[in-house]
Amino acid sequence: MSKPAFSFEFFPAKTEVGHEKLLSTFDELNELSPAYFSVTYGAGGSTRDRTLDIVKALIGRSDTPITPHISCIGDNKSQIAELLELYQSLGINRLVALRGDLPSGQVGMGELPFAVDLVRFIREHSGEHFNIEVAAYPEMHPQARSFMFDIDNLVNKYNAGANAAITQFFYNADSYLYLRDALEQRGIDTTKNPLVAGIMPITNSSNLIRFADSCGADIPRYLRRQLSDFGDDKKAIREFGFDVVYRLCERLIAEGVPAMHFYSMNKVEPNKRLVEALGLVA
Ligand code: FAD
Numbered sequence: 088m089s090k091p092a093f094s095f096e097f098f099p100a101k102t103e104v105g106h107e108k109l110l111s112t113f114d115e116l117n118e119l120s121p122a123y124f125s126v127t128y129g130a131g132g133s134t135r136d137r138t139l140d141i142v143k144a145l146i147g148r149s150d151t152p153i154t155p156h157i158s159c160i161g162d163n164k165s166q167i168a169e170l171l172e173l174y175q176s177l178g179i180n181r182l183v184a185l186r187g188d189l190p191s192g193q194v195g196m197g198e199l200p201f202a203v204d205l206v207r208f209i210r211e212h213s214g215e216h217f218n219i220e221v222a223a224y225p226e227m228h229p230q231a232r233s234f235m236f237d238i239d240n241l242v243n244k245y246n247a248g249a250n251a252a253i254t255q256f257f258y259n260a261d262s263y264l265y266l267r268d269a270l271e272q273r274g275i276d277t278t279k280n281p282l283v284a285g286i287m288p289i290t291n292s293s294n295l296i297r298f299a300d301s302c303g304a305d306i307p308r309y310l311r312r313q314l315s316d317f318g319d320d321k322k323a324i325r326e327f328g329f330d331v332v333y334r335l336c337e338r339l340i341a342e343g344v345p346a347m348h349f350y351s352m353n354k355v356e357p358n359k360r361l362v363e364a365l366g367l368v369a
Contacts, residue, residue: 091339092122092346093367094154094283097353099126099137106141108353113145115355119368122346123152123181130187131161139173146177153179154220157209158187159199164208167199171213181218183253184209203243210248221245223252223282225262229303238266242273245280252280253348256287256304258331260338281345286336288349288357289328292317329360336365 095116100106113124124145128138138155145153155174159167174182186202199205202221209217221244222228224237231237241252257263267282287304289295292314299306306314310331317323336347347367351358362368 088340088343090365090367091284091344093119093362094121094123094125094346094348095351095358096125096127096348097141097351099134099141100353101137105353106144109141110144110148112351112353112355113148116351116358117149117151119359119362121151121362123154125154125156125183125348128156128158128185128187129190130158130185131189132166133190135170142174142179143177146179152181154181154183155179156183156185157205158185159197159202159205159208160187161189161195161197163198167205167208168212171209171217175213175216180216181220182209183220183222184249185222201240203240203247206244206247206249218251219249220251220253220283221249223254223266224303225254225257225266226259226303226305228255238269238273241266242270242275245270245275250280251283251346253283254285255302256285256299256350258307258310258335259305260335260342262305263339263344264342277345283346283348284336284339284344285348285350286332286361288332288352288354288361289314290325290352290354290357291321292324325357329357329364332361333364336361340365 097109100109126138126142128134142153142155157170184202184205199208206219206221209219223241227234227237254263263284267277270277270282296306313327314324349358
């Protein structure tokens with residue numbers, strides 16, 4: 088059985104200290120030879136400069152591809168075109184294309200209200216230059232009008248020119264497998280246009296629950312209850328979290344998942360431990 092590819096996601100740090108720490112995290116994770124690193128982007132341009140700073144710093148540090156996230160909500164076409172041209176001039180040839188969520192207080196969807204519009208715009212503006220990945224939701228995007236509507240939206244994103252999709256994190260392997268089957272039934276060949284599993288290591292109970300609640304990811308009851316029982320026992324949470332995520336990944340590998348994208352939370356240890364234990368490192 089071939090091992091899936093793996094990649095890591097970073098978010099831009101807010102402080103100079105955080106920026107330096109991120110660079111050293113990059114160096115350590117880069118030794119594992121991931122397929123690429125991605126860097127998130129604050130919708131409406133809220134992290135534009137910080138995302139650009141870290142993207143430029145990482146490009147200068149190794150040959151591993153850097154994949155900026157780019158979002159469309161609240162931006163106009165000329166701002167997005169400018170960013171696409173800048174990334175192309177920096178030698179970047181992969182993007183994660185998202186709608187994004189507007190920071191509170193900011194109103195107006197902009198000229199490209201949904202991710203499918205952004206994918207179309209990138210293809211119109213930059214042709215086939217970029218490999219485009221989009222977001223997918225095994226447990227449904229929280230604002231979707233129905234589960235089927237959300238799956239159709241994902242199909243539309245592939246058909247508009249996305250090469251692959253990365254899922255929101257999940258702890259129920261069946262939700263991923265169901266979505267993959269649903270895509271195949273709708274004519275998406277996931278061997279050519281993969282559904283990459285988004286993996287969130289578990290290291291902290293309250294952050295995970297807050298994050299899951301905000302993005303509509305389900306924390307199964309057995310997991311929620313045990314995390315709550317562990318209270319402040321960080322070591323117990325780490326060990327239990329490792330076991331849960333390791334088993335999830337093992338099942339996904341047995342089911343032929345093509346690639347795993349780790350929401351690294353800018354940390355070395357939980358991510359390194361997982362990819363090494365799973366035997367993903369070449
Ligand atoms: P879309 O695919 O446009 O879908 C958004 C919602 O609109 C869905 O509910 C969909 O069903 C619905 N919809 C689509 N078309 C229509 C229509 N015509 N009419 C009505 N409803 C419609 N956010 C950031 O801000 N920055 C990041 O860097 C970032 N990175 C991410 C990376 C990954 C892998 C994932 C999974 C998410 C990421 N997000 C990021 C979060 C993402 O931006 C949010 O989940 C956002 O709410 C939706 O983005 P989308 O690209 O999935 O939007």
